[in-house]
Amino acid sequence: MSGGFTSMPSYQVRQYKLEDVAPGMEVGTIISECGKTVLCEGTVLTDNLIAILQNWGITEVPVKEKVINPDETERKKNWIQQQFFSEYEDTVMAIQHCFEQVRFFREVPIMEMQELVEKTVNPLIDTVGVINHLHLVRRWNEYTFHHSVDVGIIAGVLGKWMGYRGVELKDLILSGLLHDIGKTRIPLEILDKPGRLSDQEMTIMKQHAAYGYEMVKDAPQLPMSVRCGILQHHERMDGSGYPHQLCGEQIHHFARIIAVVDIYDAMTSDRVYHEKDNPFTVVEMISNQVFGQLDPFVCTTFLNNVRDYFVGNVVLLSDGRQAEVVYMGPFRASRPVVKTEDGQFMDLEKYKDIAIIKLVTT
Template identity: 45%
Template sequence: MRLETKFLIPGMQIAQPIMAPTGQIFLEQGMILTIRDIKRLAQWGIARVNVVLPANFDPSMLPCFLTDRETVELVAAAFEEEPIFGKIPLAEFRELAGTYRELMMDVLGVVDYLSQLRAHNHYTFRHAIDVASISGLIGRWLGYTGEKLKDLILAGLLHDIGKIGIPLEILNKPGKLTVKEMCVVKQHSCYGYDLLKRLKVTSDAVNCSILQHHERLDGSGYPFGLSKDKISVFARIIAIADIYDAMTSERVYRRKKSPVSVMKTIAGDMHDKLDTGICITFLANTRDYLTTNSGFAR
């Protein structure tokens, strides 16, 4: 059962691994909660935890009790609660809605970590939804269907899941990050990859793209400085979606840029850092909507 942290009681058993801010698993599945554990969970800002309750426990006594299915519905609804109609074609986005709902029902374990991400940092959660949407559209434009499209959307949704291991004072810092702080942020792709490998609920293609989505074809990316065909296709797609959404979003440390301006930035990187073919597909389809203004609503 999924309970709000404030309702946890010493002696309850952890039903799913919980990550510490360092990115390491602090509470393993099956561990018994102590008072110290509960205090630390609250300090980390983890809003809800999956626990195994005693047979005689009555969940109706907890007003904020959420079942797994309700959690799925909350996350699935996020795709529609604040849609990015100013950035992507409305009609095609709606066509993908059924895929998102189906996806949510298939990855119950992962949804819990998305809930943690939302509690940890709302921008990162919102960004995850947007990148999944844009990645899904690019996939459709490239002819992806079925499981391949679902895996791409899932990879986009989880590309920053490792940021639940990054301290909030760094994620929310209004000014420029120090070299040390930037090194901490750059660990999020490794944190996310390690987390999903341990959970064993996502495919190798999804896990690999989460690890590589900040790599660049010219070897200038991180965490390993991979280049060219050593970077997965999913990671190349998510890289473009990630850049587009991040630059067209308002942040505490900078103003958002217009879609046209960001498209020029992507076009400038399409011959060295980003995949040329995917960029052309993305820019051509997006430009059609921007120039005709027929597919967007605000």
């Protein structure tokens, strides 16, 4: 999908005082007073490296800044995004059609879904910037259809980070697309309720995992892994999930992957009673709060890789300014280094009173 755009970015070098540099800046070659090379061209600064420069008595730092041709950059980004949005919308319509068929005829069109994975969703997961595009997608339809497509795509992306390939990867994507298929048996007044569910309604809603499994359990062409993803995606590693309160290794690895993706997508999507959280905060909440309930390997793989997508995002800060994320430090995802619209580099770990309010563009 990214074919046809191969031009390399060009750079200009600007001298910064050492006290003005920040992690994330890319430097030119830095040579000490005694002629020794301290840092090579292209090195990206970290807190440690800045401390090393201080120790060497370096006072001026050459910083490489990308010279951006706005027309070219915009054209490239628009082209990739439009392609993605168009295929994403087709996929949402296909999922809606599938859910309607299941609701009326009680049969999952498995062959159609496998073809959808093969021809559309599997290629989509390789789109440059895929996770970012999902944050900007226009939600024109019911939450469940978008959520199913999102979970299928993100499960595929995460599966690839974890080393899944070929048939197994396609099965994982299929399991993600179908994970909530049991919701077709939940009454619409509960499924589409514009508010929080009562305890009784929640009990009914929770049956969707078992319902989904019942619908596909006798389908000979569907591997057990796909069925387990559907049945167990609300099970939790500490036994606190449903429907069977399974623990740790009892939970299939497809279900452990879908669990993480399901939470991430639900929290970063707008719903009737829940305005979406920004992905920086969600990543931090996943790493802080639910580690005991989710598979640690799945979680770390997801969190470590998804953070890379955030560099280059434009965010709105609580002081009203917009800023570009230039560096994600090793700690809190909601406190990256940003460059404000008026050119100030700010390490949000140090500016505690300023927070990211929302994502503006990617």
